[in-house]
Amino acid sequence: MTEPTARTVQITRPAITDQHGVIESHHLPEAHEYAPTQAFRAQTNVHGEIYAQAADFEAFWAEQARTLAWRRPFTRVLDWRPPHAEWFSDGELNACENALDRHVAAGLGDRVAIHWEGEPGDTRAVTYGELLDTVKRLANVLEGLGIRAGDRVAIHMPMIPETVAAMLACARIGAVHSVVFGGFSAESLRARIDDAGARLVITADGGFRKGRVSPLKPTVDRALALHPDRPSSVEHVLVVRRGRNEIDWVEGRDLWWHEEVPFASPMHEAPALPAEHPLFILYTSGTTGRPKGVLHTTGGYLAQAAFTHRTVFDLKPDTDVYWCTADVGWITGHTYLAYAPLVNAATQVMYEGTPDTPDWSRWWRIVERYGVTILYTAPTAIRAAMKVGRQVPQGHDLSSLRVLGSVGEPINPEAWLWYREIIGGGRAPIVDTWWQTETGAIMASPLPGVTTLKPGSAQRPVPGVSLAVVDDSGRPVPAGEGGLLVADRPWPSMLRGVWDDEQRYRDTYWSVFGDRYFAGDGARLDEDGDLWLLGRVDDVMNVSGHRLSTAEIESALVAHHAVAEAAVVGAPDPDTGQAVVAFVVLKRNQHLVELQDAPAELRAHVAATIGAIARPKAVHVVPDLPKTRSGKIIRRVLAALASGAEVGDLTTVSDPSVIDTIRGIIAADG
Numbered sequence: 001m002t003e004p005t006a007r008t009v010q011i012t013r014p015a016i017t018d019q020h021g022v023i024e025s026h027h028l029p030e031a032h033e034y035a036p037t038q039a040f041r042a043q044t045n046v047h048g049e050i051y052a053q054a055a056d057f058e059a060f061w062a063e064q065a066r067t068l069a070w071r072r073p074f075t076r077v078l079d080w081r082p083p084h085a086e087w088f089s090d091g092e093l094n095a096c097e098n099a100l101d102r103h104v105a106a107g108l109g110d111r112v113a114i115h116w117e118g119e120p121g122d123t124r125a126v127t128y129g130e131l132l133d134t135v136k137r138l139a140n141v142l143e144g145l146g147i148r149a150g151d152r153v154a155i156h157m158p159m160i161p162e163t164v165a166a167m168l169a170c171a172r173i174g175a176v177h178s179v180v181f182g183g184f185s186a187e188s189l190r191a192r193i194d195d196a197g198a199r200l201v202i203t204a205d206g207g208f209r210k211g212r213v214s215p216l217k218p219t220v221d222r223a224l225a226l227h228p229d230r231p232s233s234v235e236h237v238l239v240v241r242r243g244r245n246e247i248d249w250v251e252g253r254d255l256w257w258h259e260e261v262p263f264a265s266p267m268h269e270a271p272a273l274p275a276e277h278p279l280f281i282l283y284t285s286g287t288t289g290r291p292k293g294v295l296h297t298t299g300g301y302l303a304q305a306a307f308t309h310r311t312v313f314d315l316k317p318d319t320d321v322y323w324c325t326a327d328v329g330w331i332t333g334h335t336y337l338a339y340a341p342l343v344n345a346a347t348q349v350m351y352e353g354t355p356d357t358p359d360w361s362r363w364w365r366i367v368e369r370y371g372v373t374i375l376y377t378a379p380t381a382i383r384a385a386m387k388v389g390r391q392v393p394q395g396h397d398l399s400s401l402r403v404l405g406s407v408g409e410p411i412n413p414e415a416w417l418w419y420r421e422i423i424g425g426g427r428a429p430i431v432d433t434w435w436q437t438e439t440g441a442i443m444a445s446p447l448p449g450v451t452t453l454k455p456g457s458a459q460r461p462v463p464g465v466s467l468a469v470v471d472d473s474g475r476p477v478p479a480g481e482g483g484l485l486v487a488d489r490p491w492p493s494m495l496r497g498v499w500d501d502e503q504r505y506r507d508t509y510w511s512v513f514g515d516r517y518f519a520g521d522g523a524r525l526d527e528d529g530d531l532w533l534l535g536r537v538d539d540v541m542n543v544s545g546h547r548l549s550t551a552e553i554e555s556a557l558v559a560h561h562a563v564a565e566a567a568v569v570g571a572p573d574p575d576t577g578q579a580v581v582a583f584v585v586l587k588r589n590q591h592l593v594e595l596q597d598a599p600a601e602l603r604a605h606v607a608a609t610i611g612a613i614a615r616p617k618a619v620h621v622v623p624d625l626p627k628t629r630s631g632k633i634i635r636r637v638l639a640a641l642a643s644g645a646e647v648g649d650l651t652t653v654s655d656p657s658v659i660d661t662i663r664g665i666i667a668a669d670g
């Protein structure tokens with residue numbers, strides 16, 4: 001990694017105006033610190049002592065892990081041979097049994113596990129008993145298809161209860177699921193299927209998004225038909241009927257869920273699996289073009305997921321109604337929708353569609369209808385709601401909300417204050433949770449009944465976790481100074497590797513600081529020791545809380561026949577945190593794309609190649625890119641130009657005149 005701290009990172013502080021042009025933040029009180037109220041403190045799950053109790057972190061995590069149901073209790077806690085950790089490794093358990101069977105056995109079969117709402121307005125209340133019944137039948141279907149422990153299953157689904165059932169059925173039989181976000185293209189899906197060698201794909205005909213059916217099975221069909229010279233590893237495709245859109249059918253390969261699952265036996269014994277048995281692979285963008293398959297295993301992952309969910313959200317499973325708005329295609333949807341709430345026997349809300357369908361009051365109607373008490377969402381969603389204006393949420397009774405969570409990117413203080421005042425009624429504590437696909441579960445967050453909140457800070461490592469902010473050579477930096485965030489000892493839900501790529505695991509996370517985990521984020525600690533995240537220090541962008549790789553988008557652009565060279569940077573954006581901005585040099589003498597059409601064509605090309613989330617906000621066609629004398633593109637300069645900032649030191653740029661040219665083009669493009 002070169003120049004880890006050279007990239008300027010800043011917390012975006014957008015001035016957001018509502019529909020009437022009123023600057024939302026001007027109606028808000030000044031940011032100050034917020035101590036927990038007496039009332040909250042009186043009922044909270046954990047107190048300040050928990051930090052001291054976690055001083056012996058191995059004993060602490062062992063105690064947390066014992067809240068799970070073990071078939072064979074562990075005697076070993078941590079086996080740390082950097083960079084490989086094993087937790088509770090001689091224990092045996094079953095993730096699905098922990099999420100479902102044990103609650104039903106304890107008499108909670110009639111408790112609602114999922115209050116589901118489809119985008120068109122259809123609803124279902126799925127109890128723990130019903131979910132277990134479906135999962136057992138599905139487990140039998142999977143086994144009938146020859147899926148065994150250790151086999152990989154790709155899941156490409158909308159936000160419906162069957163998706164959670166599919167993940168849990170895989171976990172039950174020890175198959176490793178790889179959920180691929182429904183918005184990804186056929187090519188992205190195929191790359192993930194190939195990398196994992198998936199034998200089965202579970203999908204739906206389509207799901208509802210923005211008032212229309214968004215097709216999924218057609219993407220699976222296209223993915224499997226790509227590269228006819230190189231057939232995929234997939235033997236079967238299991239299809240849930242949801243969108244009722246027209247789809248093609250491959251006899252012998254494709255199966256309808258509704259023709260298989262209800263007719264399978266409802267009897268299924270969950271096998272005991274080793275604590276380190278692989279649970280899932282989740283692909284995430286890295287600094288190179290190829291996404292990496294982050295691998296998580298069972299015991300440690302569940303222990304930290306369940307613990308953080310109970311303490312960070314102060315969960316009361318008997319009375320709370322919890323809602324995590326993340327899609328199951330991302331890590332937040334894995335840990336805090338599919339696993340932790342179920343392991344903790346919580347009742348949760350799951351919503352299929354977008355927040356603006358049929359209008360922007362959708363989320364607030366859901367909060368009101370189900371009496372949501374804990375809401376976990378992303379700053380980008382809060383900023384979108386803020387832009388629409390406070391009158392929309394204020395038209396609803398949100399008084400049930402008692403804890404608000406934020407995840408995915410730094411939350412700017414204006415959005416924090418708006419979230420607290422307008423959504424939380426000035427009462428509900430906000431927990432700003434920092435973590436990653438790789439960390440598996442929350443690593444830093446306030447505890448709502450303990451911590452005095454500072455808007456914009458993720459504050460403290462959760463009990464049992466240790467983080468530090470260091471300079472390039474690994475020395476702790478003084479309070480107030482920016483540095484690199486590291487985890488200086490292992491934690492239970494840490495990634496166990498990059499699927500099929502040990503070298504990449506070592507290079508990405510451990511080559512910088514040896515036995516300390518390098519997170520790829522910049523951060524600083526303030527005088528009180530509270531943590532402030534400053535954004536990525538590598539070539540990973542964060543758009544609406546989703547990680548995108550500059551290299552992956554660049555390779556999609558240069559794969560277009562008209563493009564000679566491309567450079568992609570993240571520019572600050574008031575709505576999405578960062579926005580993708582691309583600079584392209586077109587091939588000479590190419591007539592296939594008219595110059596004025598090139599930006600639209602290339603934006604659509606990226607969306608088709610990777611997925612709509614990667615579509616650049618702007619594509620600037622430029623005659624040349626700023627480069628070093630040795631020919632390396634200097635993205636730092638482009639990032640500064642895209643954000644209207646000072647370009648800084650230009651001594652390494654071989655032809656500084658291109659800077660003014662590009663600046664002129666950006667201005668002309670508007």
Ligand code: 6R9
Nearest residue numbers: 407408409410432433434435436437521533
């Ligand atoms: C859970 C998740 C991880 C990256 C991470 C960081 C950013 C996440 C944050 C945050 C500031 C927070 N990030 N939470 N930055 N404050 N509370 O988002 O995982 O998709 O892997 O993204 O997101 O940059 O490195 P993932």
